[in-house]
Amino acid sequence: MGLAQGSFSVPIVTLPKIKHVRAFTVRGGGADYHDQGEGHWIDDHIATPMSKYPEYRQSRQSFGINVLGTLVVEIEAEDGTIGFAVTTGGEPAAYIVEKHLARFLEGRSPTDYEKIWDQMYFSTQYYGRKGLVINAISGVDLALWDLLGKLRQEPVYHLLGGAVRDELQFYATGARPDKAKEFGFIGGKMALHHGPAEGIEGLKKNIAELADMRSKVGDDFWLMWDCWMALDVDYATRLAIAAHELGLKWIEEAISPDDYWGYQQLKRNVPKGMLVTTGEHEATRWGFRMLMEMDCCDIIQPDVGWCGGVTELLKISALADAHGKMVVPHGSSVYSYHFVITRHNSPFAEFLMMHPGPTEVVPMFHPQLLGEPVPENGRMKVTALDKPGFGVDLNPDIAMHRPYTH
Ligand SMILES: C[C@H](O)[C@H](O)[C@@H](O)[C@@H](O)C(=O)O
Numbered sequence: 542m543g544l545a546q547g548s549f550s551v552p553i554v555t556l557p558k559i560k561h562v563r564a565f566t567v568r569g570g571g572a573d574y575h576d577q578g579e580g581h582w583i584d585d586h587i588a589t590p591m592s593k594y595p596e597y598r599q600s601r602q603s604f605g606i607n608v609l610g611t612l613v614v615e616i617e618a619e620d621g622t623i624g625f626a627v628t629t630g631g632e633p634a635a636y637i638v639e640k641h642l643a644r645f646l647e648g649r650s651p652t653d654y655e656k657i658w659d660q661m662y663f664s665t666q667y668y669g670r671k672g673l674v675i676n677a678i679s680g681v682d683l684a685l686w687d688l689l690g691k692l693r694q695e696p697v698y699h700l701l702g703g704a705v706r707d708e709l710q711f712y713a714t715g716a717r718p719d720k721a722k723e724f725g726f727i728g729g730k731m732a733l734h735h736g737p738a739e740g741i742e743g744l745k746k747n748i749a750e751l752a753d754m755r756s757k758v759g760d761d762f763w764l765m766w767d768c769w770m771a772l773d774v775d776y777a778t779r780l781a782i783a784a785h786e787l788g789l790k791w792i793e794e795a796i797s798p799d800d801y802w803g804y805q806q807l808k809r810n811v812p813k814g815m816l817v818t819t820g821e822h823e824a825t826r827w828g829f830r831m832l833m834e835m836d837c838c839d840i841i842q843p844d845v846g847w848c849g850g851v852t853e854l855l856k857i858s859a860l861a862d863a864h865g866k867m868v869v870p871h872g873s874s875v876y877s878y879h880f881v882i883t884r885h886n887s888p889f890a891e892f893l894m895m896h897p898g899p900t901e902v903v904p905m906f907h908p909q910l911l912g913e914p915v916p917e918n919g920r921m922k923v924t925a926l927d928k929p930g931f932g933v934d935l936n937p938d939i940a941m942h943r944p945y946t947h
Pocket residue numbers: 583587714731732767769821871872893
């Protein structure tokens with residue numbers, strides 16, 4: 542780290558330049574958290590847009606929800622410091638990182654993250670804009686922020702403006718909100734099991750499941766449904782009306798992320814007091830601008846590993862703040878924790894319960910990250926984030942594969 546002579550006597554710090562960008566793939570849980578073994582709650586007859594095909598109704602893995610696997614991006618500076626990040630993307634994302642994105646980083650300063658993001662986005666705009674390409678850009682951007690933190694010996698949340706509160710509070714996503722309540726979480730979000738293709742019988746089963754869980758957690762504990770893009774406006778409206786009496790707090794990602802008009806209508810249809818949320822499969826400031834200007838939802842839920850990374854989430858969050866919208870990022874382990882703690886309009890965070898039951902609290906991206914913090918009693922003190930970068934290390938025991946080089 543050199544000390545360049547500034548215009549005053551005080552020298553400014555010049556960080557070492559980026560020397561190498563490398564992309565690896567990993568299978569088995571971690572950032573591609575749907576890539577789990579048999580009998581996991583996260584693959585048990587969950588309603589999806591593919592549920593209209595009976596052969597793909599029981600298991601999301603049957604139609605390929607875990608086909609990509611994890612992308613690991615490593616960025617090495619000239620002094621040997623390595624920043625890394627994990628997200629969903631696997632081999633195709635690794636190809637994009639190595640063959641297309643790396644050229645915008647190697648030889649550059651890690652502080653040029655705005656220009657680097659702009660060049661990664663607009664150089665891939667002709668084939669990207671959302672989905673896999675933005676996942677790859679997000680992975681690079683997160684690794685860049687991890688490198689910046691390590692070079693500056695500061696946690697990422699310091700670089701984002703510092704903590705606005707002393708601790709994070711979490712709701713838990715999983716099949717057991719009753720256990721989530723025991724563990725001290727502020728609420729429980731369940732995956733919806735039956736979609737329109739199962740007719741009124743399926744809708745009644747959904748309501749019966751919610752009623753059963755409400756009887757277990759009492760009247761005040763937050764209960765939410767995650768509908769994973771599975772419904773249409775009519776079904777979602779009928780479900781919301783029936784669930785309102787059971788105190789459903791929000792109905793999440795009920796319809797296709799492309800159907801902004803449908804969300805606009807659903808938000809008008811749901812009973813007063815029920816929130817409509819979405820955004821985990823939306824990307825960039827432009828996608829979220831559409832959600833907000835068309836009044837599609839009450840809470841936006843970008844995934845920082847899928848929406849464009851920290852650099853883009855800063856823009857999305859500021860836009861949401863101006864619109865008076867809450868930003869509760871989709872669960873993405875430390876990558877969302879370091880962000881949420883710094884934003885007034887992100888009052889709580891999601892914790893995805895990755896234990897198969899789930900009857901235990903385990904790290905979300907297990908087994909890929911060493912030092913990954915987990916909530917205690919549903920909360921996480923900001924001090925748990927006080928390590929350089931995102932504060933985690935890659936588990937050396939996991940098999941990483943580098944499918945492409947450049
Ligand atoms: C639980 C949901 O079906 C998804 O698996 C989950 O990843 C996501 O939608 C969430 O909000 O956590």
